[in-house]
Structures are given as structure tokens and as C-alpha cells.
Amino acid sequence: MNFLNFKNLKTYFFLFVIPLLFSACESDIDIKKEAEPIRLKVGMEKRVAQDNEFAWDLFKQVLDNTKEANTFISPLSVSIALGMTWNGADGKTKSEMESTLKMSGMSEKEINEYYQIMQNSLVKIDPSTKLNIANSIWYKEGYPIYKSFLDVNKEYFNAEVSALDFSNPKSLDIINNWCSEKTNGLIKDPLDRIPADAIMYLINAIYFKGIWSSEFKENDTSEKDFVSSSGKTNKVDMMQQEQTFNYFEDDKAQYLDMPYGNKAFSMTVILPKQKNTIESYLKDFDMDEWNRIVENLSPREVKVYFPKFKVQSKLELQDVLSIMGMPLAFDTEADFSRMSEGDLLISRIIHSTYCDVNEKGTEAAAVTVVEVGVTSMPLENPVFNANRPFIFIIREKSTGVILFMGKMGEVEKY
Secondary structure, eight states, rough: OOOOBBOOOOOOOOOOOOOOOOSSOGOOTTTTTTOOOOOOOOHHHHHHHHHHHHHHHHHHHHHHHHHHSEEEOOOOHHHHHHHHTTTTOHHHHHHHHHHHHTTOOOHHHHHHHHHHHHHHHHSSSOOSSSSEEEEEEEEEEEBBBBBOOOHHHHHHHHHHHHEEOOOEEEHHHHHHHHHHHHHSSSOOOOOOOOOOOOEEEEEEEEEEEEBBBBBBOOGGOEEEEOOTTTOOOOEEEEEEEEEEEEEEEEESSEEEEEBBTTSEHHHHHHHHTTTOOOHHHHOOOHHHHHHHHHHHHHHEEEEEEEOOOOEEEOOOOOOHHHHTTTTGGSSSSSTTTTTBBBBBBEEEEEEEEEEEEEEEEEEEEEEEEEEEOOOOOSSSOOEEEEEEOOOEEEEETTTTOOOEEEEEEEOOOO
């Protein structure tokens, strides 16, 4: 059997934020009954593929720009927050956002309907997995925001809309408390200040808590070596189990898919072979390669070694998204004329995330804040031993939509 060794953990997660009201007790839910696939409207499968292409582009660009050992992001959260903002863009600003978000070939209504259906469906597909996605818009009291802009985001994104006195220090607490509440306390203070030129915040928050379909036994967890991306070896709490998982291997990496709950959601782990670094593995990685991996995953008895870890991150994404193709949105020449008659631009995009992986499962959260301001394969059973750097992706399997993505280059004792 093969165990998964993680020696180097460097994590980048892409999260799309979704609110969920979880009312059933886990003990009352039959997680052995596999989920029914999410049914999308004709043509929406293309939008999922576009969203995932954006996810991988964002992930790779964040890795190139941050150079941190571990980073966690939610591309879905970023996509949803930018989707709300896009409803207020026009002209070249709108075109650049569409190109960056891979929105080609669909009408505005179809794109908004995609976000609506996807968010509503994701939170319902697995009663044993807690998934909350929430959206909100906070604007400066008295500033003339178009009702049509607010209404479309209320209708398709279920956005809560509130006017606040931004000069009152309590407004910062109100916004941060909303973020904390929607992420079960995992993301407490994503916003550090409200600048004088800020007139609006568009926020997406996501909370995910999934229990492994096959849990690791705590008694089997032991100290083992993890070799980080820097070459340093340190002791980590390594979980282990031998079980049937979807698995695939080629000359570049091992691929393991560990499901949660009723198997609607899973964590797909990419463990490059020891001759490869994460960076060299991702150099020519594209959507065709991702699709090839997913299509080749098949049931196999695997001995898995996987480290317990926690990772959190806070990034500003203006530079990353500018490089990806939407610089005008951050420029004084930005066109957000469908949002307000004023001259507006995106001044900051703050992305805060958290992830905890242990024997029971995974708890993760992300908040994306868009700040708008005024312009001024082997023969024997494989061993998957994650004792070196790896990539992990949390996805919904029937549609393929990616919720979170991570890269772990270093792991400390849990």
C-alpha cells in the first residue's frame, strides 16, 4: 500500500464564498448515501470550466507573487466578489474584468444566473458538510449608489445591502463582525481601516466544514519527518490510514482524492515526485492537465500518510489581478458608471483565509473584500506519503467547481 508523505508544505487556497444554514444534526444524516449531481442549465458547464481556469490562473499568479512557504486562497470567493463588482463596470473596465474572469460566450443574465444557481446548489448538496456562502454590500451613507446595481446583486447574489456612516469608528467593527459571524469566527478582522476616500465594500465570505468519508484514527497519528521546500526536515504530526481512494500516478506526480461526507466534496492532493518542485510541476500546468488528472482518478487501495496542519493567509490582490489582465479597474480611468455617477475605482482587494486539516476532516474559511473608492500508475498498491511539498484542491465533484486551492511548502507540528 502507499502512504502519502508531506514533508514540505506551501499552501495556496482559492476560495469562493458561499453561505449555508446548517440545521440537521450530523448524527441524523446518512453520509453513506452518495450525493445527487448538481443540475446546471444548458451551457453552464462551460462557465464552470471558465471559473476553474480562472482559479488555476489566480493560484499560479499568487504563488509567483507571494513566494511564501504556505498560502491559502479561495478562487471561488474572489470570483463571486468580483462578479458582484463586475455588475457595476462598463466599457473597457468591464471587458478587462470579463477577460480576467474568463466570462466569454455568456450574456450578463446567464453569468449572474450561474453565480445564483451555483451558490444555492453548493450549500445543499451534502447535508453532512457545512458550507456557508454569504455576500454583502456596505456603502457610504448619503453616497448616490444606483438602485439597479444594488438590486441585481440582491437578486442573483443574495447580497445584504446596508448604508453606514464610514466616519464612525463603529462601522469598521460592524463590517468585521459580519465577516466573523459568516465564517464561524475564523476570519475576525479582514478590514484594518476605512480610508476617507472609500465609498463601498463588496464582500464575499465562505465557511466550509467537511468530515472525511473515511476518517483517520487519532491513535494512528505519529511524529514523522516532513521535508520542506527549503530542504529543512522537521517533525510533524502525520496521520495515516489504508483505504480505497480514487488515485492516479504518472511520471510527474501522485494524485489522491479524499472525499468528505456523502462524497459531493473532496480534497484532491497533488504530490510531485521527489525530482520535481511545486514550481517546476506547475510551470506548464493548464486546464487540460487538470482535466486529465480528474478523468484518470480511479479506485485503488492506498496507504496514505498525510500531515495535520493549519494555515492562514491575508493577501492584497490588486497587483495579481492587474497582471492577470484587469489593470484598468484599479486606475483613475476606471469605468464603474453602472454603479454610481461618481468617478470610482477599486482601491483594494483583501483576501483573508484559514484552513485546519486533522483526523476528522477540514475546516476552512475565506473572506474577499473589494474596496471601492473615489478616483483621486504502479503494479503494487501505492503508498501516498505526503512528507514533502504538495498542492491540495477542495472541489465539488459533480460540477467540478473548485472551492479552495492550497500549496504547502512547510509543515510544523500541529
